Amino acid sequence: MYKGYLIDKTLLDGDPHLSRGCKSCHKGNAEGTTREEAHKGLVKRPSDNLKTCAMCHRKIADTYGKSLHYTTIGQRQGVMKRFSETELKAFDEKVFQQSCRSCHASCGDCHVRGAAVGGISIGLIKGHKFVKKDEGKTCAFCHGGRVYPEYTGEYGGKPDVHYQKGMLCMDCHKKSDMHGDGNIYFSKQDVKDRPACVNCHTKLGQEARLTTRTAHARHQGKVTCYGCHASAEYRNCYSCHLGTGAAAKPGFLLGLNPRDRKTLTTLRLIPTVRDSFEKAGVKMSNFDSLPNYWDTPAHNIRKRTDRTRSCDACHTAKNGFLTKEALVEQSSKADDGLIYNINPIPINP
């Protein structure tokens, strides 16, 4: 038997995953005495095939196979309206399967070895130990461009109050958000049981302070929680595939939610531009059917922000509001419908 273990031997007996031997997941040749012999037929990432984990975790593997983390179908749905039927077929073949789908997370990406993002991986999370969760190494790595550094304040300069209180991803995002619930969803918006502020903050409208109570009552249904409580600038990516490469810069944008066109919320620029997929030979005939800005649950919530401190921040100064002049170059025509011209607060004579 080949003795060149890369894992901590002390883990072997304590973990049922490991006590069954490398071969149970990684295949290869257990009788081989050299590295080359032992690695014949080796499967490097066994959990890419969900059947491997399903040998013991059938229920989870079944639901996970249908989850958005695995299918990554949300990425396709987010852009598909921009294509004609022929273009969509080409997109599916040349872009979605080859690029977007390569981003799907296997079981091992979250429980054993960090996923590779842009060819870089953190390697084994804890010496090949099967970890239940380690958000700072797993969630933070794939969602490390935008959400996670905004949550910790490393991007934007103000950490989310929930991080200040010691909360990590899975304190709001449940296990079923990761593993799926057995249903096939095309977008996270379709998942009914998603995290929501009001799941914990149940006493909205019953606050002790009159100003807080009034502000919540007046804005309920008109402005999202993020609209007032997002505290800092978040990352907006520009010009993806414009020929010059993508660039990111901090920004804070308020406008109408493109999904209902009536609720004011935080918007984030999505870097898709008119020629994003031209290198793959895929055009977007209906580019203008979708906006460049989408509602974003900015993960930098604070109790007090400029907007909660003063009505004037929005109603007079209009800080952060998306304007026609501020729209990204060659913007989609659909962006125009997101601009909200807020009125001053009427003063009764």
Add this chain to the structure above:
Amino acid sequence: MKKVKLLLTVVVFLSLLPLAALAQTFSPIVSTADLAAGLTNPDLVIVDIRKVEEYKAGHIPGAVNVFYGTWAVKTGENDNQLPADDDLADIVGSAGIKPDSTVVVYGKTETPPDRVNVTRVAWTLKYAGVQKVSILDGGFEKWAAFEKRPVSTDTTMPKAVSYQGKFNKNIVASKDYVKASLGGKGKVLVVDVREPDFYNGIQKLPFVAKAGRIAGSVNLPTSLLFEKYPPSGENAGSCCTTYKDKETLKAIATPIDGKLLDRELIVYCDTGKFATAWWFVLAEVLGYKNVKNYDGSSQEWMRDPNAPTLP
């Protein structure tokens, strides 16, 4: 016989009282041994300022976690600024800290920013009016990895209080205050704690508008405060970074203005973070009575075309 036993118990109890009282206050720069001996102090609040993930992986038993970024926020174009007073009162109170609590702040000492994060938090707590604030010498590395002291993975939920401390506005200087001080015929001494290349305008950080220093400032680099631990022997430097001893620090600071402990000093750096290390040593360790931190520091000063600079 029972009376004798009772009397003896009372005598023993009374004789231990001074020790208990002694255990309630730490040196401004507290050693790991002293903190370990005082862990049972009921007024003690240990604040771990490392990231939540690091805290959850292991921390000093009983420590609460309030990540560094909470204490120093971006305001406008300036990094590392004080939170608004009402926000700061919420942060302090939600960590279970009262004005008369005994607070020990700890973090890491691996990198220069790590080393000064703790003093920035300590300075912020002093600003909020907390009276007894210490920092742990050598940080978590010395406590856990080097000395193998007990570590807990149980999250300590702080008992939140409504914080009612009196804010100490005298330890922070605004840009206008610094400008006004420069014309004071040497009454106020401005101290640049950056390394000599930055003081001399040879280097600058990208977010600072131009190289150089506040006109009239003197240089007292932050790196002079620290030494590798252990300082010598077979394992020299293998643990972490600690502060030099008080006498050495005094000797370093004395040429600046060591004989005039009443003179007003204003320390600054690039964002007001590194400056807190010397602020802490001058004000809390060496007994300088009037030291302020210019929170905006070079990031703010160098943007102002009317602010006097050199070279």
